[in-house]
Amino acid sequence: xxxxxxxxxxxxxxxxxxxxxxxxxxxxxxxxxxxxxxxxxxxxxxxxxxxxxxxxxxxxxxxxxxxxxxxxxxxxxxxxxxxxxxxxxxxxxxxxxxxxxxxxxxxxxxxxxxxxxxxxxxxxxxxxxxxxxxxxxxxxxxxxxxxxxxxxxxxxxxxxxxxxxxxxxxxxxxxxxxxxxxxxxxxxxxxxxxxxxxxxxxxxxxxxxxxxxxxxxxxxxxxxxxxxxxxxxxxxxxxxxxxxxxxxxxxxxxxxxxxxxxxxxxxxxxxxxxxxxxxxxxxxxxxxxxxxxxxxxxxxxxxxxxxxxxxxxxxxxxxxxxxxxxxxxxxxxxxxxxxxxxxxxxxxxxxxxxxxxxxxxxxxxxxxxxxxxxxxxxxxxxxxxxxxxxxxxxxxxxxxxxxxxxxxxxxxxxxxxxxxxxxxxxxxxxxxxxxxxxxxxxxxxxxxxxxxxxxxxxxxxxxxxxxxxxxxxxxxxxxxxxxxxxxxxxx
Numbered sequence: 001x002x003x004x005x006x007x008x009x010x011x012x013x014x015x016x017x018x019x020x021x022x023x024x025x026x027x028x029x030x031x032x033x034x035x036x037x038x039x040x041x042x043x044x045x046x047x048x049x050x051x052x053x054x055x056x057x058x059x060x061x062x063x064x065x066x067x068x069x070x071x072x073x074x075x076x077x078x079x080x081x082x083x084x085x086x087x088x089x090x091x092x093x094x095x096x097x098x099x100x101x102x103x104x105x106x107x108x109x110x111x112x113x114x115x116x117x118x119x120x121x122x123x124x125x126x127x128x129x130x131x132x133x134x135x136x137x138x139x140x141x142x143x144x145x146x147x148x149x150x151x152x153x154x155x156x157x158x159x160x161x162x163x164x165x166x167x168x169x170x171x172x173x174x175x176x177x178x179x180x181x182x183x184x185x186x187x188x189x190x191x192x193x194x195x196x197x198x199x200x201x202x203x204x205x206x207x208x209x210x211x212x213x214x215x216x217x218x219x220x221x222x223x224x225x226x227x228x229x230x231x232x233x234x235x236x237x238x239x240x241x242x243x244x245x246x247x248x249x250x251x252x253x254x255x256x257x258x259x260x261x262x263x264x265x266x267x268x269x270x271x272x273x274x275x276x277x278x279x280x281x282x283x284x285x286x287x288x289x290x291x292x293x294x295x296x297x298x299x300x301x302x303x304x305x306x307x308x309x310x311x312x313x314x315x316x317x318x319x320x321x322x323x324x325x326x327x328x329x330x331x332x333x334x335x336x337x338x339x340x341x342x343x344x345x346x347x348x349x350x351x352x353x354x355x356x357x358x359x360x361x362x363x364x365x366x367x368x369x370x371x372x373x374x375x376x377x378x379x380x381x382x383x384x385x386x387x388x389x390x391x392x393x394x395x396x397x398x399x400x401x402x403x404x405x406x407x408x409x410x411x412x413x414x415x416x417x418x419x420x421x422x423x424x425x426x427x428x429x430x431x432x433x434x435x436x437x438x439x440x441x442x443x444x445x446x447x448x449x450x451x452x453x454x455x456x457x458x459x460x461x462x463x464x465x466x467x468x469x470x471x472x473x474x475x476x477x478x479x480x481x482x483x484x485x486x487x488x489x490x491x
Contacts, residue, residue: 030244034251038259044178055201065253075421083401087100087104088324090394091397093397094396095396102462109461112461113362136277142365182285190269246415389462
């Protein structure tokens with residue numbers, strides 16, 4: 001994912017929004033909000049995963065958009081317009097504070113597997129400029145992941161303002177321009193009479209049914225759509241939230257689907273499914289098109305854009321989720337004081353370093369597992385599984401808050417909220433179950449090994465570690481000054 005498809009943690013965004021509103025409530029149009037939401041969600045990184053399925057990628061994108069994307073957007077809008085503080089406060093108010101911590105922890109923990117998969121994509125993109133054969137080299141991929149991650153930690157720990165600029169340009173230079181170019185080249189390629197590498201007939205609209213494994217690709221798309229809840233904090237900035245927010249979300253959903261579907265189709269037109277790399281697929285398609293049109297000199301330029309956007313996303317997330325976790329831990333004493341310390345730039349460096357040690361260990365898996373695409377797929381699924389916990393808690397909290405606090409002021413009330421939440425809960429739970437079924441992307445390895453890896457990752461990150469922190473937490477771990485400051489902001 002680039003900066004475009006990675007959501008900033010709600011706690012951080014909500015606190016920032018709170019500070020702005022104490023001065024004035026800036027107004028924005030529903031179109032502006034739609035564009036912001038699109039930039040938070042859409043990217044090209046997942047395109048190769050869906051391009052494997054040709055025309056069926058339309059179905060694989062549309063179904064989770066209906067059962068997950070829309071419920072998430074509308075439900076989080078009601079929560080954000082009534083309870084500031086992001087997902088922690090929503091879950092803490094609706095369920096309990098420990099479960100609120102679990103939600104915030106999972107937002108942070110999913111990045112442990114997100115960084116290796118993102119940087120593997122970056123490594124393969126760089127490889128296409130240096131030596132395309134490196135794209136499938138596990139040792140090369142592991143080295144790039146570690147070097148870029150620790151460089152990102154160093155940059156983030158300096159508190160540089162350049163991060164914001166790089167991330168803000170991510171949508172344009174790493175998603176919109178390359179995506180539009182890919183689609184235009186694809187249409188010209190087909191228009192000149194060339195045959196598509198993937199069948200484009202109507203009988204290929206649905207993926208071939210091979211049992212539960214046929215549904216596994218939908219799971220990865222749930223994470224592709226994560227981030228809709230981030231911009232829900234801006235619902236109060238609309239002139240008429242009740243009418244404008246749904247309008248904004250429907251427009252955003254349409255744009256997100258176009259950005260996801262069209263590039264995936266373009267890739268499937270030129271790169272045969274059995275030759276497509278999940279990490280290097282975007283560059284494979286560009287390389288094929290550029291060679292055909294004799295404009296190979298553009299390959300390095302596209303690679304630079306894709307890499308810059310991805311690194312911007314990584315830098316944004318390095319500071320974001322860990323800061324949200326830090327704020328809640330200082331307020332409630334969930335993390336030991338050593339992890340709550342800040343460096344001279346006000347950055348939670350100890351958390352970033354601790355996370356980096358684990359990320360390095362995971363990155364080494366690329367060096368020891370022969371198939372880079374298999375490792376990439378496994379990390380993507382674990383990332384999705386951990387993040388789905390956040391949505392399960394959010395939907396459950398929304399139902400309880402509507403029942404327990406029906407008269408609580410809300411700037412926006414989601415229509416048929418209970419129905420939306422039930423659909424979202426069932427979809428998220430189904431996606432979590434289906435995630436344990438290995439797809440063809442696993443490379444034909446042992447089914448039980450796959451289940452063990454996915455289940456172990458989910459159990460460790462989503463249950464054992466957070467409840468270990470809760471069990472070990474002590475009142476003296478709270479930072480009274482920080483807690484008072486947070487409480488004053490929320491008052």
